[in-house]
Amino acid sequence: MPTSPGRLSPPSAITVESPARLHLGFIDPNASLGRSFGSVGLAIDAHSTCLTVRHAPAAAHHGRIDGRIDGGIDGAASVAQRERIEQHLAALHAAFGAGPALDIELHHTPRAHTGLGSGTQLALALGTAFARVRGLDASSADIARVLSRGLRSGIGIHGFDHGGLIVDGGRAAGTLLPPLIARQDFPEAWRVLLIDDTSREGLHGDDEKRGLASLAPFPAYLAAHLSHLVLMRILPAVAERDFAPFADALCDLQQTIGEYFAPVQGGVFASPAVACAIEAVAAEQKAGIGQTSWGPVGFAFVESAQDAERALAAARRVAPGASLNYTIAAARNRGATWRAAAPGQRGADAA
Template sequence: MQLHVRRLPPDATVTVDAPARLHLGFLDPNASLGRAFGSVGLVIDGGGTRIEARLAERDQIDGALTEAERERIAICLARLHAAYDPTPVAIEVIRTPRAHTGLGSGTQLALAVGVAFVRLLDHSATPAELAVLLARGARSGIGVLGFEAGGLLVDGGPAKGLHSSLPPLLARQPFPESWRVLLVSDTARVGLHGEAERRGLAALAPFPQALAAHLCHLVLMQILPGAAEADIVPFARGLTQLQQTIGEYFAPVQGGVFASPDVERALRAVAAQCTAGIGQSSWGPTGFAIVASEYDAACALAAAGDATRGMPHIECTVVAGRNRGAEVRRAALRAQRRAHAV
């Protein structure tokens, strides 16, 4: 999606709502079949990021964010200024998920800032171009692709030697409207990130070629067809198998198939009671159970709650899938239209 509009008036505010995503698994973590990673992911309607941007006398960064997030936004703004425009802007973070919990908050935040910046200052850039500039999507393109279009996504992993491009979109399947996603998160933990993540990936044994082929088969012949036909049985079976396989591979680094034993306890209880595709998003600690209806989601929520009773650090919520990308609004333009209508 090309981002280009007339430069906004000085009092304009650009608001960007960027959706969260679940990373459902890698297909080939170390290129046993010739191409590394390859990802499956789902954009969800909950846990997203909202920012507001306006022109200012100097760069400002305010709102609901940590000091580390503030520093990352400052780096984003420095790169945007260098690439496009020195004009100062003020960024206010209205909401963003807790960092390093498996919801893709880093990419959401960076792209939201980038899109708001170019919209505010009348420059042309696609989310993919902004992602490369802001150093997002190096291993997985799910966050960037989801920002653009939403839905259930498969990317092809990064091409060797192409450090200035994102993993290509291979498939986008609309997520069934009636399906629901139970999110289970451990608020006492964060997932691997930064240098610890890089060391962890480097320490892993080679991923067997036969397992990579098996994961690709699960995606092509169970997960995507199940979503296309709104048939939860093959979808759940294929996704749970994929997650179990990739979780066992990452277990030496993250301490088990799931990063949080309590999240795993909740999701195993859900799977014992209803048809659900269960797993962990990225490095966790957020886990998920995808079910076929609101009724099944209520049953899953009850099962997870029973399994984690007395564990206040475990949070459970139900969300829908999201078949659209980020939303961008321009407050000053709306106010002008209302004035003309009077």
Template sequence: MDRPRNFPEASFVDRAATVALRAPARLHLGFLDPAGSLGRSFGSVGLVIGGFETEVEISASPFDRITASGPAAHAEIERAATCVSLLQAHTGRRDPLHLRLLQVLPAHAGFGSGTQLALAIGRAFALWHGVGVPTATLAQWLGRGLRSGIGIAGFDHGGLIVDGGPGENGAPAVVLSRIPLPEDWRVLIVQDCAQKGLAGEDEKRRIAGLPPMSQALAADICHQVLMRVLPGAATADFAPFACGVTRIQQVLGEHFASAQGGRAFASESVGCLLGWVLQHRAEHLAGIGQSSWGPTGFAIFPSQARAEAAIDAMLAAGIVAPSLTLRVVSGRNTGATLLDRRLSSPLASTP
């Protein structure tokens, strides 16, 4: 049985139990003020989505071991081992365990794969050892949330999230707003299997090489978020929401273009497809853009029918490149899910 949880401050798990978690993907819709023109850098707006998940499981073992299901998960074993080592160091809990990576998000594609894997492992570790610790603390221990807090807040709550950027002491970004996405709205995910997004040292280097964003452009982004994106989502008024998201992405696409080969989209194929949506906005109004460094793009529609009609039109126009995959998903208004997999006794928790 899958149950969404507000994870307690303290928990107890019978050591005969297996603790398993599923964590959702997120789309990063943009930074509010990359240059920190008022003294606080970054700040973000983002959206948690369904259809893409990380799943991990911890159980007892005679010795520490990590196993993985499939090539994508196997590629994350080293990262997972680092997470376990950090958690053991911070908590002092070194009981032998078996960590299984059952499913992972596409890496370096704009879904927040690293943060969701780290937090899923961290929360499962804490529950299995009966350690009460907030998700923000787990994120600090594991080196996540250094720029954006969307993945951390999304792990706990889901929904459409705005954060104020990380604190000077390295604390994860404070959540300023969390609004559930209207149930009827749909997100068309456009993945380019032919390339990966930036990550690690390359990402840091390219961010450092960007020119500062003007205060006027940062103000434009914040204006769009506050007066279009958030009110649109809160009242299920799709048009201002879509226009606000698209404008934010246009500003940021131009700003980050020099780090993406001179393009607003990392993937030329994704950019062409979503540019077509923008050109046909009278028929297919959508909020379009790229998540993080891509290459994944998105188009948010007011309904399943509108999303499917847009896909049919794209296919008829012959603009879907062979490397692209299209998938329609819902927004997700809940965070990570705790799975109750009983071996000899139930998973129990105390508030």
């Protein structure tokens, strides 16, 4: 793993902003045709992760990580998120060696366990900022390996680097991270309505592992069908900016993979309220509908900003519950960004 300092002196504070992603579906969840998983996903311009890492003042060593003094963590949304950051810092210190104490400031992150890839984006943003303020030459793949990301899907890692529509090649024996096999700019005019049921969380951790282990083998003919959908329908439709075949193929992919995961998550959608709202959109206009990862966030792709407003109105009419949050987003055709931040000025560096 490269760890040599860069030629230029590293900045003392770095702000990193990384995109959320939609996981649009697995292609072969349990290697019925040879490689496991394989993912399709899209980086979006909403629900990003933004944080700043800076050298801590010498007199402001607030906590300890694995027996060594480190700086403080401000802005964590929960105790669990703070603990996750502490664990990541411990792993980064172990992999890259001791260095100056660091302060971490979170400006904003998506709600955890909703299908937006918040865990991977937090890890990669933190690791990237850590490496840059330390003057280390570490790639996103290096950081992902240190922090145990990309064990099934590579969408979050490749989306962090490149943005846009991503297809990864899944895992085979000896594969460390799912390889990037296709990346396309997504049409700027197309929009996606996101609906989050804030009363729920998607499967994660040990529950996710048990859920995956409980599923029946994925039929080879369905893996072949999904492969065809991705290669011959979704990717060409995006390349040609042809919305209707994209929407039809995405609905087909989502229905197929959703039915496979339904025994674990309680249906094709994890949230009945989200399902009701998303299906109302599809009843009124052409839309590519589904759920990102384990949800509960559902999505409806539409062809324009005007169509997105119509979709939002339709969803709200049938599912006005207080637990539902709505966002209209576009694709993000670039990866994470970073910039030097002012040292010692907390709260002033959010992107």
